[in-house]
Amino acid sequence: MERTDCIVIGAGVVGLATARALARAGRDVVILESESAPGQHTSSRNTGCIHAGMGYVPGSLKSRLALRGKALLYRFCADYGVGHRNCGKLVVATEAAQIPALHALMRKAEANGLNDLRLLDAAEVREMEPALRFAGAVLSPSSGIVDQHELMQALLGDAEAHGASLALNAPVLGGRAADDRIEIDVGGAEGITIAAKTVVNAAGLGAQAVARGIAGIRPDSVPGQVLTRGCYFVLRGRSPFSHLIYPLPEVGHGTVHVSLDVGGQLRFGPDSEPVDAIDYHVDPGRAPFFYESARRFWPDLRDGDLVPGYAGIRPKLSHGRASDNDFVIQGSEAHGVAGLINLYGIESPGLTSSLAIGEHVAALAVTG
Ligand SMILES: Cc1cc2nc3c(=O)[nH]c(=O)nc-3n(C[C@H](O)[C@H](O)[C@H](O)COP(=O)(O)OP(=O)(O)OC[C@H]3O[C@@H](n4cnc5c(N)ncnc54)[C@H](O)[C@@H]3O)c2cc1C
Missing domain, CATH: 3.30.9.10 (D-Amino Acid Oxidase, subunit A, domain 2)
Structure with missing residues (x-):
């Protein structure tokens, strides 16, 4: 069995931003992506709007992470030459x-x-x-637009520059809680099992399926879709x-x-x-x-x-407007598996919030 410190499941904008934040915090990170390239799903199929953070439930994760994420995103785009425009x-x-x-x-x-x-x-x-x-x-x-593809490339490049590695064609099939580690079974041409201290489930549309496949998770902690x-x-x-x-x-x-x-x-x-x-x-x-x-x-x-x-x-996670529903970011207290962080319902403003979500999850991975 292979071993690493952190696994991030999913190479969309949120998984990549999270992997970057963990790698920058000195953690060893492996990103597992089922597709043959990063960002093939929601992260490249959206409006590309940098939302200002105006319409959410005050105090919600969406409200806080959109505002913080917007500031981080404008700075990141300027620092890394990512195409964007603060067009209003x-x-x-x-x-x-x-x-x-x-x-x-x-x-x-x-x-x-x-x-x-x-x-x-x-x-x-x-x-x-x-x-x-x-x-x-x-x-x-303060509203604007960003080139999602350039953003993801820059996030991946910086994560790799800090030691992270990306495995493509590497679908997560399941896993289990084992002592102080989580074992993750990966399919693809050469199926392997990797054990890690921290696992972040940032599989987007696949997040519920990934969570249900990890033995030890309380089934009632997995929200509907x-x-x-x-x-x-x-x-x-x-x-x-x-x-x-x-x-x-x-x-x-x-x-x-x-x-x-x-x-x-x-x-x-x-x-x-x-x-x-x-x-x-x-x-x-x-x-x-x-x-x-x-x-x-x-x-x-x-x-x-x-x-x-x-x-x-x-x-x-449910019908209704994106502005009324919140992101769900679960640590072990919610689902029962130490070291696992599940991200659900990362709809809009997930692109805007991506860097702030990464920061938030990396902090949880230290404390949780
Ligand atoms: C129509 C639309 C418009 C939007 N407009 C905006 C906007 O203007 N501004 C904004 O801020 N947000 C917007 N959003 C929201 C934003 O696009 C998402 O919040 C964000 O892209 C989510 O990123 P993610 O990384 O969580 O998911 P994804 O991009 O879906 O990434 C998840 C990754 O996990 C991988 N994966 C899935 N299952 C497995 C598995 N078992 N093993 C390994 N890998 C797996 C997938 O292949 C995928 O690459 C919009 C969303 C939509 C749908």
Whole structure:
């Protein structure tokens, strides 16, 4: 049997950030990834938005880790040359009846410790976004975008520079608690068992399956899972917007956001559709929903200008809005296996929070 100090299961952005934090703390780390490359699932199938941290339950992990993660992420991107842009976000009321909701959002942001939101006057909005149809808008100046692929490459590079190693095509099949170690069975071409003092389960959509496969875990500690697909449609040609545009939800109408990638390409989405399995197919038949939702705030969108883009699946624990549900990060007191840390429900803002989650988990691995 092989032995190491720490195993991180999953090479998405959260596993990589955690491996980096552990390696930087002087721990020996092996990252086990079932796919043939890192970041093939949720971490490369999202909006790429650096969220400001405005709408969460005050005091929740999401609230604290998004705010801390945003600051760490901007610094990391600058230090490691990761493509990003602090382009700002407009949260938009498309009808006058929604203006009170903008004020409520500003109050919620303050309760989350975010004090830089600003209600814009109409002239300011027109100057910033001439193509936008709006009744009111709030600017979030600290929101931005990041190139997820470059981020993951940089995290992996820094983790490796501090001694971590990545094993690809290395699916975790199961494991068990054994004395002061956890034994992890790894499949692939040459199946092996590795024992480690600390194991971090950052398997994303696979986190529940990994946890259920580790003998010794209290079964009732493993939360349920609800898969919700989010699809994007991409705009042909130049973007009319330079900020992220997030319309407030409206009763009786669909809502899609505008995001930009670092190259300036605009995409609308994600929508929301419950699915039974991990299936990243984008149904071109969903186009009418995207046209109708986008024209609520951009009436000039022409027929034929949207093309199906990509899809991601939210690793949710229950139905409901991402802002109302929290991340679940469990140590042994929750599940019964010393040295094991399980991460569940790392949906949005997991990308924004990744460096802060890594920091948080590395600290737990010392104390827990
Ligand atoms: C549609 C959508 C939009 C989003 N938009 C944003 C956004 O704009 N901003 C933001 O902050 N967040 C956003 N998020 C959330 C963010 O993308 C996730 O929180 C984050 O990517 C989660 O990363 P992860 O490393 O936990 O999971 P993943 O990226 O899924 O990584 C888990 C890894 O574990 C591996 N794995 C699974 N099972 C096993 C096994 N048995 N053995 C070994 N390896 C295994 C997988 O192959 C995978 O590589 C969005 C999510 C979605 C779905």
